[in-house]
Amino acid sequence: MSARDDILALQASIAQAVLGQDEVIRQVVLGLLANGHLLLESLPGLAKTRTVKALAKHLDAKMSRIQFTPDLLPSDITGAEVLNQVDGRNEIRFQPGPLFGNVILADEINRAPAKVQSALLEAMEERQITVAGISHSMPDLFMVLATQNPIEQEGTYPLPEAQMDRFLMKVLLGYPKAEDESLVLRMLRAEEQASGHGKAAADAQLAQAAIFAARQEVSSIHVSEAIDCYLIDLINATRHPSPYDADLARWINIGASPRGGIGLDRAARAHAWLEGNDFVSPDDVRAVVHPVLRHRLLLSYDAVADGVSADQVLDRLLDKVAIPV
Secondary structure, three states, rough: OOOOHHHHHHHHHHHHHOOOOOHHHHHHHHHHHHHOOOEEEEOOOOOOHHHHHEEEEEEEEEEEEOOOOOOOOOOHHHEEEEEEEEEEEEEEEEOOOOOOOOOEEEOOOOOOOOOHHHHHHHHHHHEEEEEEOOOEEOOOOEEEEEOOOOOOOOOOOOOHHOOOOOOOOHOOOOOOOOOHHHHHHHHHHHHHHHHOOOOOOOOOEEEHHHHHHHHHHHHHEOOOHHHHHHHHHHEEEEEEEEOOOHHHHHHHEOOHHHHHHHHHHOOOOOOOHHHHOEEEEHHHHHHHHHHHHOOOOOOOHHHHHHOHHHHHHHHHHHHHOOOOO
């Protein structure tokens, strides 16, 4: 099997465990291919945690789940230096925390104070943790998938802008269709029956080497100068929207950072590769604009008063920015 076949099989396996969320699963796979971190947002009970567990279940990787709570401390996730006795002598050694895994489920991340949320910054960006002046590298396969409830929910804290920018994509989960929800009920009943008959058969797991091979192929996807210009035009339109549309100028307070442009390029290349193409087209860029940029825009009070969401702003941007021919 080719690397693309392996990834498509992984996507299909996740879809069998998480019904009615095909677009969400695809974006999770894109994040894996682009070597980025994801923020999954929805109301409670819409399969955020199940999606992450399904991904980890079908990977030959170590999964760590961190339940974020208001009393969590930074050292609870990063680890700390502890005193050990070795051959009758006292030695201080670093004890890694749950952050040292391959697939990190940061569950309900916005229920912890900003100090704990910020503890993830170095790990997410630099792929290392510094404790007592000593840096400790994260594994080669390291992906943070954080879940959060909308900030309107009681007991939640808004994530710092600097941390939001570290997430490659913000994935939104909606309610499944009625027919999909019916299938969910049947699937869960079948799982309950299987658990009552002993241990279930182990699922096939994708080796980490296959993921690295797929990422290598993604990195070789061709991007033309015209597509580069289109990417930059989209990013610049979020920063200087006045030439494009008066409403956009009223709605956008702060536009996307250069990291947003880098993320858009990586996600577009991953999308093109997953579609079986060896070059990036404007359709690949447009397919990933919303998850890559929706959390990087700071909307104005006028946008809030008008009931305009970040996705609606991006829809307007896509209509106004010229597509290369």
